Amino acid sequence: MKLTAEEQAALDASRAYSATTRRPTVAALEERMYTPLPCLDHGFVRLIDYMGSDAAIVQAARVSYGEGTKKVRQDRGLIRYLLRNAHTSPFEMCELKLHCKMPIFVARQWVRHRTASLNEVSARYSVLDKEFYLPAPQDIAVQAVNNRQGRAESLSPEQSALVLELLKRDSSQAYETYERLLGEEFGLARELARMNLPVNLYTQWYWKIDLHNLLRFLRLRMDAHAQYEIRVFADAIATLVADWVPLTFEAFSDFRVGGRFLSRHEAAVLRDALAGKPISQETSGLSMREWRGLVASFDLKVEG
Amino acid sequence: MKLTAEEQAALDASRAYSATTRRPTVAALEERMYTPLPCLDHGFVRLIDYMGSDAAIVQAARVSYGEGTKKVRQDRGLIRYLLRNAHTSPFEMCELKLHCKMPIFVARQWVRHRTASLNEVSARYSVLDKEFYLPAPQDIAVQAVNNRQGRAESLSPEQSALVLELLKRDSSQAYETYERLLGEEFGLARELARMNLPVNLYTQWYWKIDLHNLLRFLRLRMDAHAQYEIRVFADAIATLVADWVPLTFEAFSDFRVGGRFLSRHEAAVLRDALAGKPISQETSGLSMREWRGLVASFDLKVEG
Amino acid sequence: MKLTAEEQAALDASRAYSATTRRPTVAALEERMYTPLPCLDHGFVRLIDYMGSDAAIVQAARVSYGEGTKKVRQDRGLIRYLLRNAHTSPFEMCELKLHCKMPIFVARQWVRHRTASLNEVSARYSVLDKEFYLPAPQDIAVQAVNNRQGRAESLSPEQSALVLELLKRDSSQAYETYERLLGEEFGLARELARMNLPVNLYTQWYWKIDLHNLLRFLRLRMDAHAQYEIRVFADAIATLVADWVPLTFEAFSDFRVGGRFLSRHEAAVLRDALAGKPISQETSGLSMREWRGLVASFDLKVEG
């Protein structure tokens, strides 16, 4: 990830700014403002603004006149209770605003999270930069067989190199055509000239989202089933959230990320197993796929 | 509007807090933080937090690395262009968080604006205070005849006094019953005991909304057709917005509040009138109601 | 619940209507259209319209040109997979439209579900009917001690009768005042006269919501922690959903209602218990409250 001198100067000026405020502040997050967190080869996420804190969540939940916080232990307990029991509205009282740069195909997954505000650079107004995502060799992998939407082992170094060469060749040619179409020869409208550009081209946007919806984004996009390229961004954002609202992030890690949902039938199987009763897929009411997942999760002993 | 000593102390502590921040700040708004703006007899609106500024709007619209602002005149022009042409997303980049206290019937109109975050005090958890809205005598008015949802001239002082007496009597009796049901005699569940309380009882909440949706709220609730009791709150919030984002508020005043929408047919009538052609309701394609509104708005001369 | 002759005639006319359509239909739901399901003493829920079916969910998930359904077993598997793994968008492809009548305090809980469309009768336009919710004697209960927002055992028949008498007296008086204020003596504006009416007065609305958000509503409002008076409505709506999308409703019952969420620490405790290792609250990382809940759910044997 490289910034132009102009971009770097603008960024430095932002970081140099300082003012006093009566608003809640989070020192650990102030430290991280504006500085890009690199993601993939040319992308980044950087914090532009934030509203609220762990204290703002308990303050809203208590509709209080002052800070609303009590002892840390009570605040922590309240936040865990709210998160666990889907009392989601107090978490909406916090907002994060980010400047992000990512490949178009990542952007297309990202916007499926609709409860957020967004301003993207427009390829109708502006000429897009020549920046394409090219995976690191170890991230170039074959189609997974048992997971129709995932990838499995990496290609050999030779094959990866060949794949990268093909991607580079096509991307370069597409961008050359783009420049030629925009140039004096044709003077083609930007909104038309860009149609040839591939979805690994980088785009960028300002993105603002409340904490409740951000946690939902993180849960789905930090998940092992999410595509690696968007997971990189979710992981970077998660480090900001951990600094911003540490109590909430801890609860999120315990309940939403590290936790596991049990269906009615799965809970019954575990109860039987704990009581020493025999269990089997046939009598469980579970599909074979669900059964295997449960057995693996809890290292269940099954006869036969 | 009166605060308890405890509430006032909490509020003072909030105002005394100060920290440095790298985030955008608006000095005029910092000054107004936490202090209640009284509304009606016991209600208020007070600013708890804000995110963004006029500069943040242009920064997002330009997806820039730094402040994104250019000369004030250019920023003003961009904001007016965005607002006029319904490019609403940059205005979503600003957020306002308020603590509000209002009668239940006002709260019921307020929540029709769904794109906002809300934490209200719960009558299942807490015992509600004995605070009822009683209109000022001059606001007690008869049903309007030509406006099925409005009010017309005020009652006589004697009649107003009698209305207030009736309202006070009923409210007091309802609250006495509430206290009795909650007391030792019955120990009734709070969620049941409250069902007797009238909709002029005060409730309160934390409310967070982005600037785009807030302007929509203001346009509808500052309008002469909105009920007076919610207009009071909208007007108070508008004074905060004017301090917070002056360029946006100016554009909003010109385009959304002071402006007027012309239908296809109305525009044609004006074009004819300006060209000196005869105009009439019969040939205009307008209903009599629309016609009268247009004639009054532009002081049109109509033959006959 | 009683309808006027006029209301009943309008309802009968709706039921008598029949037309042919190419749209997906659900026979079991057609049978239930327009007929009110009584809720509480004067309330109801009745089906006005619906869009989609279980088949529409799989069709959307597969973005198919035709019905998109395969064998029932595959469709059932897909629906369970989607619901379990929070692939929520296909469930948004179904819509339900209801006409509902409920006490104002229930309506106030109901609107907290913001992702829905709503048209409520206006007390500014119309004079409200004299219908107040009065609980059945067995539903009049004392405040729960260990659950700050709930109720516990019922009052004695004598006490219940007294409570009802108080509620009736106040409601009647409030309505008499309402009528007097609206009458010739004052001619008070409707928007003012209604401020005296208690929150157990009935209101009504049209409500439209997609299936994803409806399931969320049901999960929260059918829950034992929801207030009884809104649970009655949620339970009635659930019977419609069971007829409408039986495969989805089955999955919802297994995963969302009958299921249980395990935090990271809780899952670890179960793993230890299943492996025969000793478990204890002290080493579990759980709060005492969480620990007791887990032990009770799985009938865990704890030493000491």
Added chain:
Amino acid sequence: MKLTAEEQAALDASRAYSATTRRPTVAALEERMYTPLPCLDHGFVRLIDYMGSDAAIVQAARVSYGEGTKKVRQDRGLIRYLLRNAHTSPFEMCELKLHCKMPIFVARQWVRHRTASLNEVSARYSVLDKEFYLPAPQDIAVQAVNNRQGRAESLSPEQSALVLELLKRDSSQAYETYERLLGEEFGLARELARMNLPVNLYTQWYWKIDLHNLLRFLRLRMDAHAQYEIRVFADAIATLVADWVPLTFEAFSDFRVGGRFLSRHEAAVLRDALAGKPISQETSGLSMREWRGLVASFDLKVEG
């Protein structure tokens, strides 16, 4: 636009289906169900389902027990009143579900309308078809000078042919690479292989939206400032809306499409002009750009 035999058979089967329903139906729309409306070279929009009608809008606005409609003239008046005065909730009571196929760059503009439900084919699950948008020669145009986001006159036939050749060459090469990466040589994961494909590749989705939000989509995307390629889709959808809710569509055409918004200052200028007073840009408070627009719209006579 061509369908495979299998797709056509599925579509025919959908059209052959018929059932009786008690729900509101719109005969003119039933006739158009499932049949694709071709858009651009390979795209389409086709109606999958609908909920509601003009009558459903007035029924919801009146919260009625029966059809809720009165005489057509009254219904028309109510719908026009609601639309003009931004009483938007009754329009949310109608829903349209479409199956759409469009180039990725059009899809990217389309999703900016967030209040809609969406299921798109996944390039992680499925291999994408070899279908690229290539503009018709007359739609290949140069960059507009005075409109940074638009296009101006068409290229010469010779130049257009050359542009098309370049686009075809790059698209073909990209798709060849895609196939090669997916093939036996590499067996690359689909989620990676697709990153090379350009944004003129066609994608498809199911899209469901309520009428209020659909009208907003149409107003913005039928506008002359919208990119031609998305306008084609908006225009096609508009023909469905005209058949579905003719009274609403008429009001929309009068108020939202054919109408014009006047700012406070613009209204004042018109009032002066109608009163025979002199008008000028200097005294108007308008920018030169606003002034010129106003003068042109109303054919104003300006001295000097």
